[in-house]
Amino acid sequence: MTIHLLKIPTPFPVGAINAYLLEGDQLTLIDCGPKYPDALNGLESELGKLRYRIEDIQQLIVTHHHVDHIGLAGEVVKRSGAKVLANPRTVPYLTDYASVRANNHAFYQQLMIESGVPGDIQEKIDRTGGSFSKWADPVPVARTLDEGDTVNIGGGSWRVYYTPGHAGDLICLFNEATGELISNDHLLRDISANPLIEPPLQGETERPKRLLQYISQMTRIADLHPRIAYPGHGEIIHDVPGLVRKRIHFHQRRANKIYDLLKPAPLTLWEITHCTFQDRLKSGSDFYLGLSEILGHVDILVSDGRVEGAKEGEAIKWSAKNK
Numbered sequence: 227m228t229i230h231l232l233k234i235p236t237p238f239p240v241g242a243i244n245a246y247l248l249e250g251d252q253l254t255l256i257d258c259g260p261k262y263p264d265a266l267n268g269l270e271s272e273l274g275k276l277r278y279r280i281e282d283i284q285q286l287i288v289t290h291h292h293v294d295h296i297g298l299a300g301e302v303v304k305r306s307g308a309k310v311l312a313n314p315r316t317v318p319y320l321t322d323y324a325s326v327r328a329n330n331h332a333f334y335q336q337l338m339i340e341s342g343v344p345g346d347i348q349e350k351i352d353r354t355g356g357s358f359s360k361w362a363d364p365v366p367v368a369r370t371l372d373e374g375d376t377v378n379i380g381g382g383s384w385r386v387y388y389t390p391g392h393a394g395d396l397i398c399l400f401n402e403a404t405g406e407l408i409s410n411d412h413l414l415r416d417i418s419a420n421p422l423i424e425p426p427l428q429g430e431t432e433r434p435k436r437l438l439q440y441i442s443q444m445t446r447i448a449d450l451h452p453r454i455a456y457p458g459h460g461e462i463i464h465d466v467p468g469l470v471r472k473r474i475h476f477h478q479r480r481a482n483k484i485y486d487l488l489k490p491a492p493l494t495l496w497e498i499t500h501c502t503f504q505d506r507l508k509s510g511s512d513f514y515l516g517l518s519e520i521l522g523h524v525d526i527l528v529s530d531g532r533v534e535g536a537k538e539g540e541a542i543k544w545s546a547k548n549k
């Protein structure tokens with residue numbers, strides 16, 4: 227079985243996204259790029275190299291709700307009539323992205339206040355978040371895919387692994403017979419994917435600790451010993467356990483650095499983020515990514531019993547314990 231890699235350009239700093247095409251009973255596309263003219267042209271020309279057209283696609287699987295992975299789903303379905311398969315937690319984003327953002331707005335505002343984020347930075351983050359829905363068209367979902375489900379693609383049977391971390395709805399697909407893993411953004415070879423801050427999912431009351439989940443899900447996936455992993459960006463991965471060890475080591479080192487930073491005096495999440503990244507954060511999405519990463523490391527330290535938070539006015543100050 228051949229898995230064809232389709233490189234689709236995006237207007238985002240991460241660069242091109244990797245979509246995958248699998249032939250077999252049903253021509254299946256995995257992820258599709260944002261709603262953006264260059265991405266649509268890129269998808270058409272990558273399919274064209276394999277002598278296919280968008281109209282030929284019969285099945286579209288999306289791995290998680292980020293717009294670089296789902297944005298063109300509406301266009302693909304409109305042209306091809308393809309069935310869309312996605313995690314149940316991805317469905318609200320596919321059917322009505324703008325409403326999900328609107329419903330999440332109060333959560334993010336409260337989080338920014340508690341994190342001591344200055345007003346002008348809050349506005350920047352808010353503007354970026356509000357503009358996301360323009361990168362995706364609504365699309366109906368034909369079948370949901372969740373932990374333990376199997377799906378037949380490319381003439382093989384793939385098991386669905388629900389692996390929250392980078393996103394709370396992210397799924398990986400694993401073909402045990404061939405040792406192939408569609409890791410998408412769960413594992414990237416050249417960059418560490420961020421555990422993005424998200425509000426509680428339906429039925430949850432607390433903010434999910436995405437980096438803690440991410441680390442345990444990476445370990446679970448490494449234990450499958452995939453022979454090869456197909457990531458959502460960058461190069462194919464040939465040493466999954468080695469990469470996972472490297473990622474976990476990076477997070478532990480970063481958490482230790484933050485612990486040291488908190489020893490002299492308690493800091494807000496914003497202050498820790500600013501100390502860590504200095505002036506490297508510029509855009510609304512940079513700030514959101516930076517805060518997400520640091521909050522993930524603070525969550526590690528809190529879960530290890532090394533750091534605790536206390537409200538000071540409206541903001542939470544994080545302090546080192548057992549210095």
Ligand SMILES: [Zn+2]
Nearest residue numbers: 290292392411
């Ligand atoms: Zn992503």
